[in-house]
Amino acid sequence: MSQPTPSLPITTSQTIGPFPHEGWRWAFDAHDDTRAVQIRGRIVDGAGAPVDDALIEAWVPGATSGTVLPGLPGLFRTHAVEGGAFRLCLPKHGVAGEPAAYVTLFARGLTKHQFTAVFLADQTDAPLLAQVPAERRATLVAKPGEGGGHVWDVVLQGPSETVFFDYS
Amino acid sequence: MRFDAIPQGTWPDLIYPEYKSTAKRGPQQAPLRVKAPVAVEQPLGYLASLLSEGDSDLTTRGQSAPLGEKIVVTGRVTDEDGKPVRNSLVEVWQCNAAGRYFHKRDQHNAPLDPNFFGFGKFLTDHEGRYRFVTIKPGPYPWANHSKAWRPAHIHFSLFGNVLAQRLVTQMYFPADPLFPYDPIFNSVTDAAARDRLISRFSIDETVGDEMLGYVFDIVLRGRDATPFGL
Numbered sequence: 001m002s003q004p005t006p007s008l009p010i011t012t013s014q015t016i017g018p019f020p021h022e023g024w025r026w027a028f029d030a031h032d033d034t035r036a037v038q039i040r041g042r043i044v045d046g047a048g049a050p051v052d053d054a055l056i057e058a059w060v061p062g063a064t065s066g067t068v069l070p071g072l073p074g075l076f077r078t079h080a081v082e083g084g085a086f087r088l089c090l091p092k093h094g095v096a097g098e099p100a101a102y103v104t105l106f107a108r109g110l111t112k113h114q115f116t117a118v119f120l121a122d123q124t125d126a127p128l129l130a131q132v133p134a135e136r137r138a139t140l141v142a143k144p145g146e147g148g149g150h151v152w153d154v155v156l157q158g159p160s161e162t163v164f165f166d167y168s
Numbered sequence: 169m170r171f172d173a174i175p176q177g178t179w180p181d182l183i184y185p186e187y188k189s190t191a192k193r194g195p196q197q198a199p200l201r202v203k204a205p206v207a208v209e210q211p212l213g214y215l216a217s218l219l220s221e222g223d224s225d226l227t228t229r230g231q232s233a234p235l236g237e238k239i240v241v242t243g244r245v246t247d248e249d250g251k252p253v254r255n256s257l258v259e260v261w262q263c264n265a266a267g268r269y270f271h272k273r274d275q276h277n278a279p280l281d282p283n284f285f286g287f288g289k290f291l292t293d294h295e296g297r298y299r300f301v302t303i304k305p306g307p308y309p310w311a312n313h314s315k316a317w318r319p320a321h322i323h324f325s326l327f328g329n330v331l332a333q334r335l336v337t338q339m340y341f342p343a344d345p346l347f348p349y350d351p352i353f354n355s356v357t358d359a360a361a362r363d364r365l366i367s368r369f370s371i372d373e374t375v376g377d378e379m380l381g382y383v384f385d386i387v388l389r390g391r392d393a394t395p396f397g398l
Contacts, residue, residue: 010388012365
C-alpha cells in the first residue's frame with residue numbers, strides 16, 4: 001500500500017513511575033463481588049518478583065453505560081498490591097468474538113505501557129486470540145479459580161511472557 | 169483508524185540497562201501486531217460527571233496558594249494526520265516545587281506543601297486543546313545510581329478517542345541541564361523523539377504578572393480518523 005501523505009511524528013512514551021496513585025485514584029474501581037466476571041491474579045517480573053506498583057486498566061468492549069467508574073463507560077482501573085496481586089471485577093458483555101477485557105498495563109520500570117487482553121475459557125474462538133501463536137495463547141486465557149472466579153497471572157518477561165499487542 | 173508501525177527508536181527501549189528497573193520488567197518479545205477492530209474503532213465515551221471543580225487548576229486545591237513558581241501549561245492534542253483529538257481525557261500528576269510527591273512511598277527528604285497535591289484532569293476541546301495551571305515541579309533524586317536526579321517533569325496520561333491511542337508520557341522543561349544524565353529520558357534513543365517531550369516557553373501564553381506559559385503539543389497514534397463525539 002502507498003503512503004500518500006507524510007504523517008506527524010508521534011509523542012513517545014515515558015514510564016508511569018512509582019507515584020501515579022494519587023492522580024489516578026479518582027478512577028480506581030471498587031472491588032464488587034456482584035459483577036459477573038471475577039478475575040484475580042498476580043503480576044510478576046522476569047525474576048518472578050511481584051510488581052506491586054503496577055497500574056492495570058481493563059476495558060470491556062461494548063459497554064456504553066451502567067458501570068460505576070465515574071466518567072469512562074466500560075473502563076475499570078485498579079492497582080496491584082503486595083505480592084503483585086490484583087482483582088478485576090467486570091460485567092459480562094454480550095459481544096461475540098471478544099475477550100473479557102482489553103487490558104493495559106503500566107509500571108515503574110516499564111518504559112512504555114503494554115496492551116494485552118484476557119479471555120475466559122468460553123471465549124477462546126475469538127479472532128484476536130487466533131492471531132496469537134498457538135504456543136503462547138495460554139498466557140491470555142484465565143483459568144477457573146479454586147472457590148470460583150477466574151485466575152489470570154501476568155508475566156512481564158521471560159519464557160512464559162504474556163503476549164503484548166501492537167494494534168494495527 | 170489505522171495504526172502504522174512506529175519507527176525504531178521512537179518508543180523508549182523496554183530494556184535500557186542504565187535504567188535499572190527495566191532489566192527484569194521490560195518484555196523481551198516484540199509486541200505482536202494484531203487486528204483488533206474494537207481497539208481502533210470503538211469510541212471511548214466520556215461522561216460529564218468525570219470532571220470536578222478545580223481539576224484544571226492545581227494551585228487552588230489547598231487553603232492558600234502553594235509555594236513555588238506558578239505556571240500555565242497548554243497545548244494541542246492531534247493524531248498523526250494533524251486532526252484534533254477532541255473531547256478526550258487528559259490526566260496530569262507531578263511533584264511539588266521542592267521535588268516531593270504527595271505519595272506515601274516518596275521518601276525524598278524535601279518538604280511536602282500542605283497546599284499542593286499535584287494532580288489534575290481535563291478534557292480536550294473541539295480543537296484538541298487543553299490548558300491547566302500548576303506549580304513548576306522541582307528536580308528530585310531517585311535511587312537508580314549515584315547522583316541520579318530526575319529533570320523536572322509533569323506526567324501526562326492521555327486516553328485519546330480509541331483504546332489504541334492510550335499514552336502515558338512525561339513533559340519536560342526547556343534546556344534542563346539534567347537531560348544528559350537521565351536514563352528515563354534517554355531510554356528514547358531517537359534524539360528527535362526525545363526533543364518532542366520538551367515543552368517550549370511561550371511569551372504569548374504567559375499571563376501578565378501572574379504566571380509564565382509553556383506549550384506542549386502531543387501527537388497520538390492513529391490516522392484516517394472518522395469524526396467522533398459530534
